Amino acid sequence: MVLRETVCLRRLAAGSHSQEIRFGRFLGNDAVTVERIIAGWGEPTGAAVAGRHVLALQDTSEIRFQTTPDNRRDLGKIKKGNCWGLLLHPMLALDAETGSCLGLVGGRVWTRGTEALPPHASRPLSAKESRRWVETAEAAKAVLASATRVTAITDREGDFFVMWARLPEERFHLLSRVMHDHALSGGGTLRRAAAEVAFCDSRTVELRERADRPARQADLSLRFGEATIRRPQNLEAAALPDGVTLRWVEVVEPSPPAGVEPLSWLILTTHAVATFADAWQIVAWYKQRWVIEQFFRVMKQQGLKVEDSQLQSAARLEKLVAIAAKAAVIVMQLVQARSGQDRQSASLVFTPSEIDTLTALQQRFKGKTRLQANPHPMGSLAWAAWIIAKLGGWNGYASSKPPGPITFFNGLAYFRACADGWALRDVYMP
Template sequence: MVARESICLRRLAGGRRGGIVGFSRFLANPRVTVEALVEGWGAEIAEACAGRHVLAIQDTSEINFATTKERDRGLGEIGKGVGRGVLLHAMLGLDAETGGILGLASGKVWTRNGRVSTPHKKRPLSEKETERWLTTPQAAKAVLHRAALVTEISDREIDIYEKWAHLPQPGFHILTRANVDRSVKEGGGNLSTAPLQPAGAAVIELRARPGRPARTAQLVARFGRVTLKRPSHLANQGAALAKTIEVSLVEVSEVDAPADAEPILWRLLTTHAVEDAAMAWRVVGWYRQRWTIEQFFRTLKQQGLQLEDSQLESAERLIKLTAIAARAACTIMQLVQARDGQSAQQAEIVFSPAEIKTLHALLPEVEGKTVLQKNPHPPNSLAWAGWIIAKLGGWDGYPKSKPHGPITFRHGLEYFRSIAYGWRLRDV
């Protein structure tokens, strides 16, 4: 999938019928479970996280597969009930210092099986899809146990009290954007009226997103400690949920926003101690890394593997395919990141030992005579391998040239796989 940037079984098999049949049998094999595939995500990051501060970012995406009334493929409803497909919940691990992608830590892939008649508020958390926001980080704790520090990051959807009550532990922190103006003990009784200290101003570049073009924004921040009150609808939980939880609040607001734009207002809640302005802006920087998981979903769908175009006939196989494609999308993003040499990952996470030998053999062929045309990265690093692949894909190699992106990597990988196959046959 990484080499061909596709999930089409015909393309993956190079048009060979035996390969197509083999892939199909793999996905149909009952011993190949989605649980095992998802568990396998963590193998890489378990090693890479050692001694680092890891930002563990989680989010959910809907994979909308084309269906008709006669051909629903066994898929359940997604969105507002119009489409049918699979839901992918993933936790992506980043190095907090560099933003380098370390790998996928945990997650879940499923399709809905009909509708639940019991009202949402009358069901326990264990019977709601919301539970994934707690079970995923709980599973990730074992995978990331070698990390020096972990900060789980999520957006407004999962600002639920149970998460604040159950997830934090020494070395495992939470950073979430508040969904509502929560009740607190301080000030006038809400987050919006809590007494906070000023943290100064900063100018940031906002990335484009649906309904909002990219723009430069001037932000001001405030910070302080607040005490969250347990919501009234959870009062029957008794001792299982603490009546109050103390957290830090960092409020970020935009000044002089364009007349046609909605001003930025983030109320970021975290279990980290925020005692000065520098730490407040550090928390803002960590939260802004959340965009990486949105890029991950785009790489999986429209901008990369085009997972939603799959024509597999059953939900069971589509769920497994999604789990495999998620890992491939993560690798593609690591290759793109490696082009600047900041990820510090090793080539072995993407390439086999035989392929790394091929890369060494190719290096003299793609390097130029001048210093500017030499591979500047440490041998056997992912950045070193990515530089060679980019050269094979048509990049000129000069530092001042436009950075190579996914399309260049795809072309380079396709060319490289052909060379590597021939290199394996050299002694036959």
């Protein structure tokens, strides 16, 4: 999928009908399960996180597939209206210092059933979709055991009492944007308590481009404090405390540009926040959620176009999405590796034969001056990314715009042909 930038089985098979049949049989094999595919996500990641502070990002994306009233492909309802598909909930690991993507940690892929469910409040956590936030974080602790520290980051949907009460440990912290105006143990609510605290600092922050807004700068005011959120009265889960003491950080945009909705984030965390420098660090870590949004874009419209798949059953589509998630992360790692900030090995993405191909291709891009040569250590992922970007049309000059996903997809398409040819170099042709 990475080398052919597609999830289409016919294109993956490169014209070989027998290979297309093999791919189809693989996805249809009962011994190949979504759970086993997802379990393999974290194998290289567990080694890559050793000795690092890791930001573990969770989020959910709805994957929509075309259906007809007579053929729903066994898919469930998503979104509002006549939309059918499945859901992907991954956790990504980033290096907290460099922002480099270290790989997938775990998650879920599932299709909603058609049966009617009891009201949400009357169901235990084990019967709710929201259990994915807790289960994914709990499973991540084993995968990320070699990290020095983990900060699990969620958006507002991951803000509920069970998360705060069950998950934190000495080296495992939580950070989430607030959804609920939590009741506090001493009376009142979190938002009311925050509103009584004066703003203590201001700063201009760069906001990255998102699907619903362009990139821009925002002048933000900041305040922070501590609060003990109270256990909800209707919560039936046993062995949970009556309250959890957390730190909160709020940033607001008092004077947004004309016609722009002002930014307002209220963030909860288990990290200590004693100074405004600590508080700005919390904001900076939360901003890294942008990476998982980019991951979904690579999965869908700006990369693998997984929603275009014509597979006819939900069971096979679930497996395809789980495999495509791994491919999307590899593309992201190539894009990020261009900076050379994180010296991960090229073997994280490429096979030994493909690394041999890259070594041969580097001779083509040696350049006449030092500034035109590959500046990264041979065998590193940054070294490989530099070559792939050059194959995609990037000129390599520091003054040029850094190569993006499209450049890397073009470079990978070129590299695929080179790698196929290089693999035949020792084949005897009569």
